[in-house]
Amino acid sequence: LLSATIATLSERALVQRLRARMSTSAPHVTLGIGDDAAVIEPERGAADVITTDTLVEHVHFRRDWTSAFDIGHKALAVNLSDLAAMGATPRASLLSLALPSDFALEDFDALIDGFATLAEQSGAVVIGGNLTRSPGPLVVDGTAIGHVRRRRVLRRDTARPGDELYVTGAPGSAAVGLAVLQSGRARGAFEHALADCVMRYERPEARWRAASIVARSGASLAAMDLSDGLADAAAQMAEASGIGVVIDAALVPISTGVTLWASLSGRSGTDIALAGGEDYELVFAVRPRQRRRFLAAMRRSQDLVVTRVGRFVPEPGAWLENGGVRTPLPSGFSHFA
Amino acid sequence: LLSATIATLSERALVQRLRARMSTSAPHVTLGIGDDAAVIEPERGAADVITTDTLVEHVHFRRDWTSAFDIGHKALAVNLSDLAAMGATPRASLLSLALPSDFALEDFDALIDGFATLAEQSGAVVIGGNLTRSPGPLVVDGTAIGHVRRRRVLRRDTARPGDELYVTGAPGSAAVGLAVLQSGRARGAFEHALADCVMRYERPEARWRAASIVARSGASLAAMDLSDGLADAAAQMAEASGIGVVIDAALVPISTGVTLWASLSGRSGTDIALAGGEDYELVFAVRPRQRRRFLAAMRRSQDLVVTRVGRFVPEPGAWLENGGVRTPLPSGFSHFA
Numbered sequence: 001l002l003s004a005t006i007a008t009l010s011e012r013a014l015v016q017r018l019r020a021r022m023s024t025s026a027p028h029v030t031l032g033i034g035d036d037a038a039v040i041e042p043e044r045g046a047a048d049v050i051t052t053d054t055l056v057e058h059v060h061f062r063r064d065w066t067s068a069f070d071i072g073h074k075a076l077a078v079n080l081s082d083l084a085a086m087g088a089t090p091r092a093s094l095l096s097l098a099l100p101s102d103f104a105l106e107d108f109d110a111l112i113d114g115f116a117t118l119a120e121q122s123g124a125v126v127i128g129g130n131l132t133r134s135p136g137p138l139v140v141d142g143t144a145i146g147h148v149r150r151r152r153v154l155r156r157d158t159a160r161p162g163d164e165l166y167v168t169g170a171p172g173s174a175a176v177g178l179a180v181l182q183s184g185r186a187r188g189a190f191e192h193a194l195a196d197c198v199m200r201y202e203r204p205e206a207r208w209r210a211a212s213i214v215a216r217s218g219a220s221l222a223a224m225d226l227s228d229g230l231a232d233a234a235a236q237m238a239e240a241s242g243i244g245v246v247i248d249a250a251l252v253p254i255s256t257g258v259t260l261w262a263s264l265s266g267r268s269g270t271d272i273a274l275a276g277g278e279d280y281e282l283v284f285a286v287r288p289r290q291r292r293r294f295l296a297a298m299r300r301s302q303d304l305v306v307t308r309v310g311r312f313v314p315e316p317g318a319w320l321e322n323g324g325v326r327t328p329l330p331s332g333f334s335h336f337a
Numbered sequence: 338l339l340s341a342t343i344a345t346l347s348e349r350a351l352v353q354r355l356r357a358r359m360s361t362s363a364p365h366v367t368l369g370i371g372d373d374a375a376v377i378e379p380e381r382g383a384a385d386v387i388t389t390d391t392l393v394e395h396v397h398f399r400r401d402w403t404s405a406f407d408i409g410h411k412a413l414a415v416n417l418s419d420l421a422a423m424g425a426t427p428r429a430s431l432l433s434l435a436l437p438s439d440f441a442l443e444d445f446d447a448l449i450d451g452f453a454t455l456a457e458q459s460g461a462v463v464i465g466g467n468l469t470r471s472p473g474p475l476v477v478d479g480t481a482i483g484h485v486r487r488r489r490v491l492r493r494d495t496a497r498p499g500d501e502l503y504v505t506g507a508p509g510s511a512a513v514g515l516a517v518l519q520s521g522r523a524r525g526a527f528e529h530a531l532a533d534c535v536m537r538y539e540r541p542e543a544r545w546r547a548a549s550i551v552a553r554s555g556a557s558l559a560a561m562d563l564s565d566g567l568a569d570a571a572a573q574m575a576e577a578s579g580i581g582v583v584i585d586a587a588l589v590p591i592s593t594g595v596t597l598w599a600s601l602s603g604r605s606g607t608d609i610a611l612a613g614g615e616d617y618e619l620v621f622a623v624r625p626r627q628r629r630r631f632l633a634a635m636r637r638s639q640d641l642v643v644t645r646v647g648r649f650v651p652e653p654g655a656w657l658e659n660g661g662v663r664t665p666l667p668s669g670f671s672h673f674a
Contacts, residue, residue: 030384034577035493036422036562037388039485042379047367051374051465052431052480058472059435085373094389098396098476128388135395136473139435143389143480148376156372225373240371 006108007101014108014131021109022116026125028091038127040092043147049088050145053078057137065181068107070202071140072114078227079144080122080206081280085225087154087215088146090124090208096141098134115142122208146208152215154223157240159285163222165245165310166294168207168281170255171230172269175276177201179261197257204280210301211282219294222285231274231329233283234310235318241285247274247310247329249322274320275330285312343445344438351445351468358446359453363462365428375464377429380484386425387482390415394474402518405444407539408477409451415564416481417459417543418617422562424491424552425483427461427545433478435471452479459545483545489552491560494577496622500559502582502647503631505544505618507592508567509606512613514538516598534594541617547638548619556631559622568611568666570620571647572655578622584611584647584666586659611657612667622649 006014015033024032031039042048055061055075066074076093083090095115099108119126124144148154177197180190190198207225214220222241224233231247238245254262254269258276262269284306286294298306310321318329343351352370361369368376379385392398392412403411413430420427432452436445456463461481485491514534517527527535544562551557559578561570568584575582591599591606595613599606621643623631635643647658655666 030487031423031490031492036419036560037386037425037481037483039384039386039423039490041487042385047376048379048385048482049374049376050429050431050480050482052433052467052478054433054435054467054469054476054478056435056469056471056476059470082373086368086376088374092387094387094480096389096391096478098391098393130389130391132391132393133396134393134474134476137471139391139393139471139476141389141391141433141478143387143431144374145385145387146374150367150378153368153376155368223373 004105005101006099006103006105011131018112021112022126023120024126029125029127032127040127043091045149046147047150047153048145049083049086049148051079051082052141052143053082055140063138066202068110069114072111073118073203075140075142076115076118076124076144077204077206077280079142080124080208081225081227083144083146084206084208084211084282085154085223086148087152087211087223088148089212090122090144090146092127092145093119093124094143095126095129098132098139100134100138103138148215152218154211154215154221156222156224156237158222159237159241159243159312161243161312161314163285163287163312164291164308165234165247165312166284166286166306167230167309168210168304168306169279170253170258171226171279171281172258172273172276173197173255174201174204174278175272176257176261178278191260193257193260201278204278206280207282207304210298210304213300214284214294214297217293217297219290219297220284220286224283226279226281226283227277229275229277230283231318235329237283237285238312238318242316244313244315244317245310246313246319246321246326249320251307251309253307341442342438343436343440343442348468355449358449359463360457361463366462366464369464377464380428382486383484384487384490385482386420386423386485388416388419389478389480390419392477400475403539405447406451409448410455410540412477412479413452413455413461413481414541414543414617416479417461417545418562418564420481420483421543421545421548422491422560422619423485424489424548424560425485426549427459427481427483429464429482430456430461431480432463432466435469435476437471437475440475485552489555491548491552491558493559493561493574495559496574496578496580496649498580498649498651500622500624500649501628501645502571502584502649503621503623503643504567504646505547505641505643506616507590507595508563508616508618509595509610509613510534510592511538511541511615512609513594513598515615528597530594530597534598538615541615543617544619544641547635547641550637551621551631551634554630554634556627556634557621557623561620563616563618563620564614566612566614567620568655572666574620574622575649575653575655579653581650581652581654582647583650583656583658583663586657588644588646590644
């Protein structure tokens with residue numbers, strides 16, 4: 001039996017199918033899906049935070065590696081991670097899909113479910129979007145909207161010399177997950193720690209809960225997300241703030257999966273943890289006298305480990321300190337194509 | 338000499354190039370391009386209006402027919418049209434591009450300029466977006482944000498029996514423009530009226546100025562944009578409002594270009610004006626006692642013709658009335674692929 005494709009339905013029928021699979025109402029949503037545009041009520045006394053990110057098949061995911069549910073999840077998670085990096089609380093989202101005509105209806109449903117499940121968990125009510133055909137790859141474009149009190153915005157250019165640098169989770173795990181998938185090993189044969197890395201690649205958790213608690217506490221005023229790796233995020237934050245940063249190699253947290261993959265591939269676990277991207281964890285700059293307040297706020301975010309990995313310094317630049325020796329952090333430059 | 342492609346630059350260099358070509362600051366923009374997400378100040382006493390729309394190469398445009406500037410213009414115009422249909426005033430926009438690696442840098446610049454020029458004219462300051470590679474078609478995803486006073490939102494489900502139906506501009510012109518391009522005629526050989534239709538297809542004007550004036554006047558409370566044609570918009574507005582609509586064939590405005598193309602192609606000008614899509618004009622439902630106020634508000638929108646073409650009726654359905662005979666309006670149903 002051939003499974004039905006999206007080509008058997010009209011655009012309106014697909015939109016109806018999508019609406020039937022998710023809750024699209026909330027007190028602040030005046031008009032959701034169904035009119036020319038969505039209308040939402042701003043949060044009193046707060047600023048609006050908006051971000052958008054695109055996942056393109058063959059560039060950001062492969063359909064034979066990642067389930068449609070996980071693609072939908074990730075399309076929202078990467079945006080919630082950007083909201084988190086501003087300290088914003090999610091309140092709305094939009095989903096735009098460019099769909100190849102051979103896309104199966106059951107995959108359409110699963111992708112919607114992945115996006116909608118995370119939307120419900122995070123409060124990012126789906127208020128709109130767009131469906132269109134694609135003559136090429138599947139393109140999934142997510143947009144997320146949040147709110148934050150003006151004085152609590154976590155910018156990236158507000159780190160100061162003397163601030164400590166903290167990172168959530170275990171950076172490098174997602175990069176190991178991708179490498180495991182690329183290695184072509186059978187899924188059933190993954191060691192538990194590697195399976196965990198694959199999970200972190202395929203279904204990243206965005207740290208919006210922790211970030212919104214930290215922002216509200218006022219314990220940090222500078223944060224960034226880790227989409228291009230820990231070294232890159234630390235260096236960008238330092239550059240934007242007009243200062244420098246030193247990461248202490250001995251403090252970088254290395255997950256069991258990263259350690260295992262490092263030994264299997266003959267690389268250094270610290271290098272993987274510094275350079276690996278797509279973790280969607282966060283870095284925070286924290287003044288030493290705010291340390292206790294920051295750690296108390298993080299403890300309220302269930303199950304989320306945070307580690308001090310370095311400090312900001314007056315002289316511009318980004319270094320790794322290892323046994324008293326400083327070397328420049330690897331640069332993130334790469335050509336676009 | 339081969340022209341440079343986007344593949345010669347890094348993503349950051351492309352973002353810098355983009356930022357250098359546009360103004361991205363405004364009093365209500367707290368943080369624009371450059372951080373993890375944008376932060377904007379909501380308009381006091383107003384609701385936020387948000388919409389997004391995607392243009393996919395080979396589906397919505399062809400690069401050999403439409404200039405990169407016009408593609409950029411259209412990517413914002415279609416979203417401004419959706420804002421207009423809600424009565425919203427534009428205040429911010431986001432631009433996401435999935436770029437084939439052979440995309441020329443000069444086309445990149447021109448596309449950005451097309452988007453940025455309209456952003457500046459309309460007040461939809463570019464606050465963010467995304468750049469990524471595409472292994473297939475060029476995909477241009479625009480998002481627009483506006484504001485409108487809560488009681489002035491132009492919904493589509495608030496038409497009432499007895500309301501008059503108005504349309505802006507000359508519907509069908511864009512469809513004729515597309516047909517002219519598809520006919521393969523040489524550009525230099527277009528009659529003036531057909532060249533005007535091509536212009537309306539390639540560089541549609543969104544009616545945000547008129548819509549925001551009408552919304553503020555309170556003279557209409559129901560509007561929709563015409564992306565899928567006049568007949569479709571009228572029928573959808575009636576259906577959403579739980580009533581019916583009758584379009585008077587004798588009142589439908591027919592542009593010189595539509596008349597000319599109708600005679601060249603052996604079709605009826607009225608049919609083209611009713612069924613042709615992509616005009617991005619607006620329909621309004623207006624209570625008869627608000628007519629003078631509505632027309633006065635429209636007159637304040639320079640150069641924009643508005644025509645009464647029908648009326649809403651209690652019994653559900655959508656009809657064309659021609660010489661006293663009613664026939665059902667053509668349905669807009671079509672398969673997705």
